[in-house]
Amino acid sequence: MVSLRLAIDEICVQYKKTVISVLLIFIGSLLAVFAVISYSGVNYAYDSCDRLLVRGIKGTAFVELYDSGYEDIYMFFNDDTKGFIGEVCSLPEVSAFGGCFEFGYDIDAAPELYEIQKHDPDFTDGGYWKVSTMNKNLPAAFKLDIAEGKRPEELDFAKEKQEKEIVYLYLGNAYKDIPIGTEFQDKYGRFIVAGILDGKQEMLDYNLVNGFYEAVSYAKNFDYGIIGITDEPPNTSGLWLSAAEGFSIEQALSAAEKVAEKYGIGLKYTTLQDSYELNMSDSMLLGKYLLRLAWILIPSIALMLICVQATSVLGGLRQYGVLYSLGFSKKNIVMSIVIKNVILCILSLALVLPSALVVGSLYFDDSIKMVFETVMVRNAVPVALFMNILIVCMISAVSLGVLSRYSITELISGGKND
Amino acid sequence: MIKLEELTKDYGKGESCTHALRGISLTIEKGSYVSIVGTSGSGKSTLLHILGGMDTATGGKYYFDGQLVSDYSLKQLEDFRRKNISFVFQNFALMNQYSIYENVEMPLIARHIKNRKKLVCDVLERLGISEIKDKKPLKVSGGQQQRCAIARAIVSDSPVILADEPTGALDQKTGSEIIDCFEDIHKSGKTVILITHDMKVAERSERIIRIEDGRITD
Structure with missing residues (x-):
């Protein structure tokens, strides 16, 4: 004192x-x-x-497809792109290749999910419940920590596919009381709960999911998020490519470019790190x-x-x-x-x-x-x-x-x- | 009782060594009133600092109430000063940011003494400066500042009061009043040792010790 x-x-x-x-x-x-x-x-x-992506920021790239010779015209999904994507997915240098985009579904399809998602602190009510939708080849790029249910690679789209689009849902931990196998549907598609994600699961903000060029964002808690996995054609203006273990992203992109040449498809790409540093x-x-x-x-x-x-x-x-x-x-x-x-x-x-x-x-x-x-x-x-x-x-x-x-x-x- | 045996104090080493004290031996009885006189540089201030435990001797022995103070560690010297010694300085050494009251209170704070207010007010009353207790030192006269310094010295009830030229910065009349204060302190049973140039001041004490060139001459 x-x-x-x-x-x-x-x-x-x-x-x-x-x-x-x-x-x-x-x-x-x-x-x-x-x-x-x-x-x-x-x-x-x-x-x-790096926490979320299997190959981290250096081993993952963002890819756009365009009509060869017309760099400003995106390639629409057609037989060529379908063949290209299928072939790239089977390359030994590539572990995952597909699109990921934010999608909003009508509340009527699954009001229970909407009611829970409303409690997300970041939720902005647009009259729909939102899903980070991925093509079936893409989940391998992400570290998905599934608390219960099937792993994405075990999903069987051929068996389930009927006249409607099938979307397998992986629900964030806030939805853990919804039983696995619960099915919701609207006039366009069926939504089947395939798994519940662990409470520690993170996901990239939708700005990043939609395009690394536009905004930079970060992995954050995904308790109220939903991942949807479909067998539908990806959006060719925003594809993710993850290099396989033992290969660099440059090797994976080079192999993908060769396949693109064969199909007459132009590729624009950037690794996530380059994109971040540019932005x-x-x-x-x-x-x-x-x-x-x-x-x-x-x-x-x-x-x-x-x-x-x-x-x-x-x-x-x-x-x-x-x-x-x-x-x-x-x-x-x-x-x-x-x-x-x-x-x-x-x-x-x-x-x-x-x-x-x-x-x-x-x-x-x-x-x-x-x-x-x-x-x-x-x-x-x-x-x-x-x-x-x-x-x-x-x-x-x-x-x-x-x-x-x-x-x-x-x-x-x-x-x-x- | 204070007893010094062949006390020496040197500053520096080798050729640049200055012998401030060259074998001082003296005894000062408890409750006595002693003046130490000498010319400038004679070693009287050095002697006072050693007596007060603010400096240590180079050689010889210093006993205080039978305890060998010259062997004390710095920590023991701190305790010795706190228990036994109070100082009054020529230029008052008041802390100008504090009021007269706060200046007098300081030694009590250092000694963790409670109920300080009564002790401080009593001593201010005794020295006739209670009316200026809320003033800052620079707002009062030199005589009042020195009374404040004396009040600060006696408030902690130390048995020995050491004063270094207490009237040096004062006119003759005020100086005489200050010496009256020291006489009062002495009468209350305290040992008072003061350094002065002024023989009139020295002559009012019980005993005069003359010191020249680091030696006691009389």
């Missing part, structure tokens, strides 16, 4: 130096926070895809410069802080001497210096964290906000805390180093030996 009182008194007395120190720590911490967010945000995107080039550049700036500025700020603290201690030598003469122990005085520095850092952190959140909420749009907040909590806050602990240790060591150079009698005479 004695040291705390001395520390608070000193902060109040030297309020100008306090403000300068808090501002310096604030600037350094804010810079560190955004450099870390920027750096960790990229890794978060990669990790997010996020501005942010990545900003992150790169922030990181460089942090490396230059943070040590400079540390030096400035050392100077401010050293002058603060040198200016208060006589006061420390008087405190010793009044009966305060060395421990009291050392602790008061450390506590003062801790308070400075706490004040700075109390400014940095809300400021970072405000700046983040202005800078990042809603789709990225969740990532920003996650990265902020997981990476930036610990780094800011660590940095502040380091600052406390550093400036306390400097202060105590300066103080220890003087005897009590020198302190009383303001640093002079009379």
